[in-house]
Amino acid sequence: MEPQHIDTESAEIVPDLRDPAYYINRELSWLEFNQRVLEEALTPGAHPLLDRAKFISIFSSNLDEYFMIRVAGIEDQLDAGIHERTIDGLTPGEQLERIRSRILLQLRQRNDCFYNDILPALAEKGVEFVRFTEMSPEHQELLRLYFRQEIFPVLTPLAFDTGHPFPFLSNLSLNLAIELEDRETRTHKFARVKVPSILPRLLNLGSIENIVFDDGVARFIWLEDLIANNLGQLFPEMQIIKSHLFRVIRNADIEIEEDEAGDLLETIEQGIRSRRYGKVVRLDIGPEMPDSVRKLLMNNLDVTERNVYEIGGVLGLGCLIDLLRIDRPDLKDEPFVPVNRIEEQYQGDIFSAARAQDILLYHPYDSFQPVVDFIRQAANDPDVLSIKQTLYRVGSNSPIVKALMAAVEHGKQVAVLVELKARFDEENNIVWARALEEVGAHVIYGLPGLKTHAKLTLVVRREHHRLKRYLHLGTGNYNPATGKIYTDYSLFTVNERLASEVAELFNALTGYSKYTGYKKLLVSPINTRKRIIGMIEREAEQHRSRGGGRIIMKMNALVDDKTIRALYRASRDGVRIDLIVRGICCLKSGIPGISENIRVVSIIGRFLEHSRAYYFSNGGSGELYLGSADIMPRNLDHRVETLFPVPDRKIVQLVKSDLELMLLDNVKSWEMLPEGTYRKVASGTAATEINSQNIFLNQTARKKFSNKFKAEEL
Known part of the structure; x- marks a missing residue:
């Protein structure tokens, strides 16, 4: 911890607001957010069954993208020998170590929920996932015919030996590593078959010709299971020893040297194609994969044990979003018609x-x-x-x-x-x-x-x-x-x-205009940070002179250290600050002498909280900005963003009441603790439950809450 200094006028010890102890690691904060997404699936009764499966899908897809962009970037730092510490004091290597530890725990939670909770509950409701080997001989024969007609023509078996180089594995590809034996020479062989992404991962057995069930149950089989049990059709002269499912995730961030990109359109197209070839940052395998196959994959994909994730069951559960296509409204959130x-x-x-x-x-x-x-x-x-x-x-x-x-x-x-x-x-x-x-x-x-x-x-x-x-x-x-x-x-x-x-x-x-004289709009990278910090400091100054300081900020992410320090200073001056941050938040709330006047909540529910709203009490003349910008260096320095003032006082009050309602949410809200972790806000009894998203769905209820807050304001 860096030394504090003393304010000579007040003799007060002023803390160093750059101390790493006052910040949360960006990457670990994001993992906390994705944990909250996962909790929507883990919590029985939080959503109907198919929507709980949807949150498993969202969690999994989020994690894939996180590896493709964020983990890949930290891996690049490590490879480049960069050991610079983050604002919270971690090196790239330390971040990767903590990321892996956290994700392994999350994956175990996800799989336990999906296989031991959601799947059995779906089976009770007439939606079953079956394996090829569990089916009757008659149904297996019909599936073999279906495989031959609909799947076999799309597959490309690729050998790997002295005459065949290791096949290229594209980003997010799901593959079967196959151990074979030549029936004539008795030599051991290896091949790879890609599970084609152009076909649905989940095959509805009821849609396959001549497969009939008379019990009303919807049955699904995984595409890779059907392929794995029909490999003999792909390798007729070989003895199939064993097949092993695996999946690769590559660095998918596109780097563009725009000064050298004469045609940006073409450069972007090339970048999209290059995503297929980025460095592998994660290799997913099943725990039953033998060491020989595991090492073969690791050597040829150039990955270390840090990049290997043993995951039981199905790999790549992002596809579970497709379950929402099932015509079972009783297993989904109740539909609603938005108001026009x-x-x-x-x-x-x-x-x-x-x-x-x-x-x-x-x-x-x-x-x-x-x-x-x-x-x-x-x-x-x-x-x-x-x-x-x-x-x-x-x-x-x-x-x-x-x-x-x-x-x-x-x-x-x-x-x-x-x-x-x-x-x-x-x-x-x-x-x-x-x-x-x-x-x-x-x-x-x-x-x-x-x-x-x-x-x-x-x-x-x-x-x-x-x-x-x-x-x-x-x-x-x-x-x-x-x-x-x-x-x-x-x-x-x-x-x-x-x-x-x-x-x-x-x-x-x-055009070539370099206009910078924006008085109403906040425009990045010109004036957004300066104006936001200025309004925070104005709120603190007004509070010191007459009290009543209040700031409410709603955003997707809070990362910018300069803005965080401004919020800490305002908190120390006594300003009441409420932050509704869906995802990453590097600020720590509730630290005595630093942020005891700051509350941080995150709402995870049926809808993705995406709006950004910045409200300042401004001495009773409330000022509100809405727009596209989160409080992150990328949004403040490296993007063209706008935050626009809301001139109409009635609309300002309406949005403020929306924000106040979210702060009262005790069903879908998570509150940050001083150490940076989150706990679900206690809901008490059913009579006192406040689910902000459900209230917004009910326009009459929203007006009632709006009037309540308006009366309190007056």
């Missing part, structure tokens, strides 16, 4: 709605359809002259991009910033960028060295011989699919001061 308030109040006319008043939507409780309709109406409106929009993740079948293409065909000026570097969405974005270019839209790929993550749309319309600007500003992506499962805010406004600054930002993104 603009349709109800303004017959869907977005322009009339925005002219009448600022409109705030809270997705998915409020329908995402008005966002789509905004672009469609602009595309078809003869009075609309231009549309400018940023696109980060739009999905594979985007009605918004189709509307933009229609706008071009209708003679509108359309400028679209498509962020090609949106990780794991590059392929979709390349397709849409080319489609937009082909119809004549102005397509921009962002600023060199910066991802554009801001969520902005600017529509210019001629009204009464004047031009009027309409804005959509959001916290989430222009993606209707995620708009149904992510919580995000959308603001429609004609506020001219905001519109003027958004126009300046688009000029900076599309």
Whole structure:
């Protein structure tokens, strides 16, 4: 611990806020977040059975991506001989050691839950997972026929011997390592068969011809199980000794030297292809795999024991999301129909709605359809002259991009910033960028060295011989699919001061403008950190003079050390600070003399908490910013981000009441303890349970809580 210094005026010992003891490791904090995701599956009754399986899938897919990006980056540091310590004092090697220890425990919890809890419970409800060897001879024969017709033609057996090099294993590929014996020479052989990703991992036996069950039970078999039990058809002259399932995860981060990338589109495409060849950072194997096969794989994949994970049962459980396709509504969360308030109040006319008043939507409780309709109406409106929009993740079948293409065909000026570097969405974005270019839209790929993550749309319309600007500003992506499962805010406004600054930002993104005089917008990397810290310090100063200091911040991640230190200082001054942080939080709450006035909660529920909201009491004149930016160095320094002020006092109060409700959640909320771990917030009795997401689903209940907080504020 570094020495403290003494404030000579007060003789108070002032702690060194850079002390590693006051910070949580970013990587371990993320693992705590993924543990909270896993807990949604581990907790009986938290969700219907198929949704508990969904959370197993989400946990597993999250972990895959974590290895592809975060663990791969730490491995690269270690390989490069970098021993620099993180803000909490850990070296790369120490981080990898702790990461592995934590994940091994989580994988054991996951498998125990899936195999010993969820699967037996599903079987009781008429959904069974069966093995080939458990089936009747008649059904086995029908499955062999199905294998021959539908699976065999897709498989490519690859030998490995002196005449055949070790086969390439692509990222996330599931494979069978097969030990064989030549029937003639009695020599031992080795081969690999990839489980094809173009086929469903879970085969519904009821969909296979002539396989009939009359008991109403839905039965599934794993694709790799069917392949493993029919390998004789692939190696007819060989004796199959044993097959072993394994899976590889590679470094999938794309590094782009943009100064040398004459064609960014082509560079991104090459980067996507190169993901298949990145260094292996994790090798998943079954515990029954013999040492000889294990060492063969390790040697040829160039991995150490640190990279090898023994996992019982099925590998790659991210595919369990497919179980939601089963037509069993009794085993899923109750469906809901989001409210379309603009349709109800303004017959869907977005322009009339925005002219009448600022409109705030809270997705998915409020329908995402008005966002789509905004672009469609602009595309078809003869009075609309231009549309400018940023696109980060739009999905594979985007009605918004189709509307933009229609706008071009209708003679509108359309400028679209498509962020090609949106990780794991590059392929979709390349397709849409080319489609937009082909119809004549102005397509921009962002600023060199910066991802554009801001969520902005600017529509210019001629009204009464004047031009009027309409804005959509959001916290989430222009993606209707995620708009149904992510919580995000959308603001429609004609506020001219905001519109003027958004126009300046688009000029900076599309042209040579270097405008930096933003007064309303917070724009990264220009002024976001400075303005956020400034508002924290203003809150502390006001609290010192008249009390009542209050800050509420909701975000996905809190990592930036400068902002954390500002929050610590405000806490020491007595400001009450509530942080709703879904994922990574490097700040420690509840430390005496440092952060005893800071509370950190994380809400994990049916919907992904994705909105970012920053509220400051500001001496009773509450100030609220919404937008795309988390408090991380990447968002503050290496991305184009926006946080926008909410001018309407009623909307400020509504969002504040939303945040207050989340802070009362005692069903889906986790609270950080001073050592950085989390505990589930106690719910007490059923009568006192507050599930914020369920209340938001019920618009009447949301209004009741909003009025309660409004009355308390007044």
